[in-house]
Amino acid sequence: MAVSLKEILNIDDLPLPAAQARLLSVLYDKADNSMILQLEADELIPYPVLSEAGEAVKKHLGVPSVRIYPKYATELFEPSYLHDIVQILKSSHGVINGYMDDAQISDDGDTFEFTLMHGGVELLYSQKIDKEIEKFIKGVFSKSVSVRFSENASVDYEELDRRYFEELSAQPLPDFDAIDRRAAERAEEGKSSRGRKSNRPEPRKRPSKITVSYLTDKLCEEGLLYMGSEIKEQPQTLASLNDECDDAVVWGELTDVEHKDTRNGVYTIISAALCDDTGRIPIKIFAKTEIIDTYEFLEDGAVFVMRGAYKLDSYANEKQFTPSDIMQVSLRDDFVMKTPTAVPSVTGGAPSPAPTRTNVLTEPEEMELMFETTHFGSTAKLVMGKPINDAPVTMESVMNERDNVTVWGEIFNVEKKETKSGKSTIITAAFSDRTSSMVMKLFVYNTKLDSYKFIENGTTILANGSYKMDEFMHYNCFNPQSIMIVDVKPKQDNAPEKRVELHLHTNMS
Structure with a gap:
């Protein structure tokens, strides 16, 4: 109730x-x-x-x-x-x-x-x-x-135009000299910055061994330096990290690691959560896509000590930690990390796991669709992401790249290929709404592979995501952000006079 x-x-x-x-x-x-x-x-x-x-x-x-x-x-x-x-x-x-x-x-x-x-x-x-x-x-x-x-046919557009130009003419003219001066300064800054290397840190080609002298009751002594400089200061607890700061040292276990390419394809955004025995904070790293393999050490379950900035991310509207120095460490055998605090349920029920950007539901959630369609029923099961409220378009109408598009179709030709690192799997699957077909592509960590069992031949889905050129496959692929499973309506013959088809098989047929 x-x-x-x-x-x-x-x-x-x-x-x-x-x-x-x-x-x-x-x-x-x-x-x-x-x-x-x-x-x-x-x-x-x-x-x-x-x-x-x-x-x-x-x-x-x-x-x-x-x-x-x-x-x-x-x-x-x-x-x-x-x-x-x-x-x-x-x-x-x-x-x-x-x-x-x-x-x-x-x-x-x-x-x-x-x-x-x-x-x-x-x-x-x-x-x-x-x-x-x-x-x-x-x-x-x-x-x-x-x-x-x-x-309203009585709208006097000439009067509206007259008022607009009166208001425009009453405004002071901009300072064109100041505009030209600022443009020249920006151009000069652009010239002086050419040829400089990016300040964004990158992983070492070969990690170096380091010795950890703090948190001896929790961490082993030996570790590996993957990025930046060795961290000798003792980390603070995540619970104590409240205010924004430019230089903070933290430690914890990494979870919910996800990769997302930027629109220009130059960078990959690595998002994750860092958890110690007091709390959790979001992690965000901008990595060059061409060297993304060097970041493979950032995986679920790995433990790190990090130094970096804890700042408000205006895009995500939350404080996020951006590391400049990263050391991988390991937990002592006699120390057990406490489970990070779950997100409390607003409805008063059991707490839910901390949400990820593309959360795959453990149990599908059945819900009513907010649109009508002749292709499938009025209910659907949400299995990934957020509920889809937009009615699907036909695949044949999606000709060019699009950022936000909703389509539906039956899955066929599912393929899974493990990456060279052995830590992740690329799932490709074709699906069709009988007007055309698309290839769907997902990058999944092996630790989460079982959560994607719903992607199988014969399953009909409603999906929302982007339709973009894939640089490796050299054609447009559908990258889903949300997926719902739907049931196709059976075809019905509502014609008053039914049609009967006769097939004649001869030596010429």
């Missing part, structure tokens, strides 16, 4: 309608350290109340961002609530901007027309905002509607 938000979090300043709503689900996004809550309510909750509740939960839990999505019974739907839905969608669809703030809404029960007072119809259609609103209403009210946009 679902429990109210007030009972779970015990926050005094929650607005009443949101406090009484029942918590259905919690999603935590490791990439931006944000949280999404879905609440079920017996009455419509206005957007300002949802926003106020989100701020209260964010302050209580100490996370950067909390978004609250409501869930209502179908009979509660009212056309006037579409204005609240638009405000909710603004946070994730900036293109909406102010185009729909004072739009007039008319409907015939199933089709809702937004008459925009200040233009923007083509822009909203190009970004498929109409489909986003339809999908959101389907998810919130379990109601299928159609959304259209139109412009």
